[in-house]
Amino acid sequence: MGISVTILGSNSAIPTTERRPTAQIVDVNQDYTLVDCGEGTQIQLRKYGIKFQRISRILISHMHGDHYFGLIGLLNTMHLLCREKDLHIYAPAPLQKIINIQLEAAHSKLRFNVIYHELSMGNCGVICESKQVDISSTPVKHRIDCFGFVFQEKSHGINIRKEAIQQHNLTLEEILQVKAGKDVIRESGELLKNKELIVDPAPLAKYSFISDTKPNPSYLDAIQDSDLLYHEATFMNDMSKRANETFHSTTTQAADVALKANCKRLIIGHFSSRYHSLEPLLNEARQTFKNTELAVEGAVFNV
Ligand SMILES: [Zn+2]
Numbered sequence: 503m504g505i506s507v508t509i510l511g512s513n514s515a516i517p518t519t520e521r522r523p524t525a526q527i528v529d530v531n532q533d534y535t536l537v538d539c540g541e542g543t544q545i546q547l548r549k550y551g552i553k554f555q556r557i558s559r560i561l562i563s564h565m566h567g568d569h570y571f572g573l574i575g576l577l578n579t580m581h582l583l584c585r586e587k588d589l590h591i592y593a594p595a596p597l598q599k600i601i602n603i604q605l606e607a608a609h610s611k612l613r614f615n616v617i618y619h620e621l622s623m624g625n626c627g628v629i630c631e632s633k634q635v636d637i638s639s640t641p642v643k644h645r646i647d648c649f650g651f652v653f654q655e656k657s658h659g660i661n662i663r664k665e666a667i668q669q670h671n672l673t674l675e676e677i678l679q680v681k682a683g684k685d686v687i688r689e690s691g692e693l694l695k696n697k698e699l700i701v702d703p704a705p706l707a708k709y710s711f712i713s714d715t716k717p718n719p720s721y722l723d724a725i726q727d728s729d730l731l732y733h734e735a736t737f738m739n740d741m742s743k744r745a746n747e748t749f750h751s752t753t754t755q756a757a758d759v760a761l762k763a764n765c766k767r768l769i770i771g772h773f774s775s776r777y778h779s780l781e782p783l784l785n786e787a788r789q790t791f792k793n794t795e796l797a798v799e800g801a802v803f804n805v
């Protein structure tokens with residue numbers, strides 16, 4: 503159980519030979535969500551041995567190409583690999599039109615259903631509920647409509663301690679009551695409190711993805727208390743003017759968001775291709791938020 507994040511790409515608009523544009527796989531108990539799909543994402547999936555067909559849904563944060571130019575290629579490959587399972591895509595409205603034009607021009611008809619869910623700045627909140635996780639969108643502050651995403655793991659259910667069953671000789675009916683979260687009151691009047699019979703529930707993981715944006719209070723509440731936060735840090739602090747003009751964040755601003763939102767760990771990414779070494783960005787962020795890591799390709803973060 504828990505959430506695992508694999509970084510597939512973490513560069514900003516221009517890919518380099520070492521770094522691809524944004525994409526990552528969020529794995530909740532083998533149920534995969536692809537977050538953004540920059541150019542070359544399908545090659546990265548192959549490189550890291552991630553099965554395409556396990557991807558249940560794709561979230562696209564916004565319509566800048568470094569976040570979706572890999573999508574038509576990935577859909578085409580899923581088709582060639584004989585995918586039959588529905589694929590859900592959560593994205594701003596223009597995406598569906600763009601994909602359809604490309605398919606129509608090639609006289610291609612995918613052999614699986616693509617179900618589009620339009621993201622709207624005026625209607626953020628829970629966009630997807632699966633057995634394991636709730637996924638929400640949150641508005642961020644970029645040049646065009648752009649969304650952050652929050653993954654909140656759901657309860658794993660109630661487990662009764664084996665010793666408690668033996669000690670109290672619980673009947674099947676009583677066990678069902680405990681599993682439903684109730685106390686047990688016996689005919690003798692004896693009260694068995696639910697919390698004394700069950701295994702302490704494991705903490706539920708929360709992961710937040712925020713890219714691209716300038717720092718803004720619009721998403722602070724949504725990401726509050728995340729176990730892991732991915733936040734873009736396109737520039738170092740000496741480029742803060744440029745960051746502000748292009749609606750991006752600096753390393754220190756990303757770290758400051760993690761601090762303000764009381765997050766446990768921070769991953770920074772969406773690096774400008776001007777940076778060959780990322781160590782200076784990491785060091786700068788760590789001056790404000792110690793528990794920071796770099797989103798390097800292939801890195802896996804477990805929550
Ligand atoms: Zn971008």
Ligand SMILES: [Zn+2]
Pocket residue numbers: 564566644714
């Ligand atoms: Zn952008």
